[in-house]
Amino acid sequence: MNESAQTRTLLIEREMPHPPEKIWRALTEGPLIAEWLMTNDFKPEVGHRFTFRATPVPGWSGIIESEVLVVEPPSRLVYSWGALGLDSAVTFTLTPTEGGTRLRMEHSGFGSDQDQAYKGANYGWRNFLNNLEHVVERMD
Amino acid sequence: MQAVPDNVFRALADPTRRAIYERLARNGEQTVHALTDRSGVSQPAISKHLTVLKRAKLVRHRREGRETHYSAQPQALAPLVDWMSIYGAFWRERFDQLENLLQRMEK
Numbered sequence: 008m009n010e011s012a013q014t015r016t017l018l019i020e021r022e023m024p025h026p027p028e029k030i031w032r033a034l035t036e037g038p039l040i041a042e043w044l045m046t047n048d049f050k051p052e053v054g055h056r057f058t059f060r061a062t063p064v065p066g067w068s069g070i071i072e073s074e075v076l077v078v079e080p081p082s083r084l085v086y087s088w089g090a091l092g093l094d095s096a097v098t099f100t101l102t103p104t105e106g107g108t109r110l111r112m113e114h115s116g117f118g119s120d121q122d123q124a125y126k127g128a129n130y131g132w133r134n135f136l137n138n139l140e141h142v143v144e145r146m147d
Numbered sequence: 148m149q150a151v152p153d154n155v156f157r158a159l160a161d162p163t164r165r166a167i168y169e170r171l172a173r174n175g176e177q178t179v180h181a182l183t184d185r186s187g188v189s190q191p192a193i194s195k196h197l198t199v200l201k202r203a204k205l206v207r208h209r210r211e212g213r214e215t216h217y218s219a220q221p222q223a224l225a226p227l228v229d230w231m232s233i234y235g236a237f238w239r240e241r242f243d244q245l246e247n248l249l250q251r252m253e254k
Contacts, residue, residue, distance in 0.1 A: 017234050021242055025249045033248055043244035112242070114234050 016115040024107040031081035034099055045071070049086075051078045088114065155223060158203035163188060164196045168205055171219035178214045 023030060033039045035051040045059040055075045063069035076096065077085035084099040095116035102109045159165055167182060179197065183190045197217055200206040204223040208215050 017238060019238050019242060021246075023246060023249060025253075029249065029252060030245075033245060033252070039248065039252075043248045044241050110242075112238060114238065 016113060018111070018113050020109060020111045022104060022107065022109050027081040027101040027103050027108045030101055030108050030110055031084075034084055035078075035080070049073075049075070051075065051080070051084075053078055154199075154203040155205065158199050158205055161196070161199075163192075164200055167193070167196055168200060168219060171206060171217055172221060176216050176218040178216050180214065182217065 033043065035049070037047055037049050040047050040049055045061050047059050048057045049055070050057065053075055057073050057075070059071040059073060061069040061071070070090075072087075072089035074087045075085075076087060077083055077098075082101050086097055088095045088097050095114060098113045098115075100111040100113075102111070159168065163186070167186070170182065171177060179190060179193060182197075183193045186193060188196075197206060197208070201208065205220055206217050207220050208217050210216075
């Protein structure tokens with residue numbers, strides 16, 4: 008964690024005893040997504056804009072603005088993740104293994120040339136700084 | 148987090164500067180005059196604050212005629228956002244729920 012670039016990517020990898028097709032359903036069917044992630048109006052269509060809704064806290068609306076970027080069933084899914092005025096992207100990669108599937112999730116922020124992404128219009132920056140810890144607690 | 152330049156922290160530690168920064172981030176580019184008008188702070192004081200924000204690369208300026216326009220540069224905040232601490236616990240817990248769901252789906 009000593010390079011700033013690394014602090015902007017979160018990687019989680021888990022081996023799951025389920026076929027990729029089944030995990031793909033859990034990642035791409037709205038009601039199933041809601042069961043493990045958040046309320047949403049997701050559709051597995053590139054270009055589809057949707058929102059995730061979490062419990063609002065002071066300084067944060069609880070709304071995550073997203074857009075579907077890549078849909079390659081049943082192996083790769085990418086959507087943008089706009090929260091707290093900062094844009095990031097979530098990438099799921101599914102690889103078949105002997106016993107099931109290796110599911111890899113990468114959550115990374117900040118392209119280098121994304122000035123447009125930082126609109127800053129819909130967040131209270133000061134509140135974000137003051138409430139960052141609070142937000143993280145509540146998100147658990 | 149050690150990559151965060153001290154001057155970013157220092158720049159945002161002051162409530163007046165935070166307010167200025169927040170206004171620029173929220174409302175887009177503004178002149179020094181516009182920033183002064185609604186702040187209750189003198190123009191030299193505003194200019195001083197803007198210089199500190201500029202040094203931290205939190206704002207950028209451009210001249211147009213006699214006016215200097217300032218705009219927010221939120222990418223300077225990038226090092227402040229530690230992805231691991233914001234989303235680490237969040238995603239791990241969601242992954243647990245995903246595995247639960249997958250087990251239930253088998254039925």
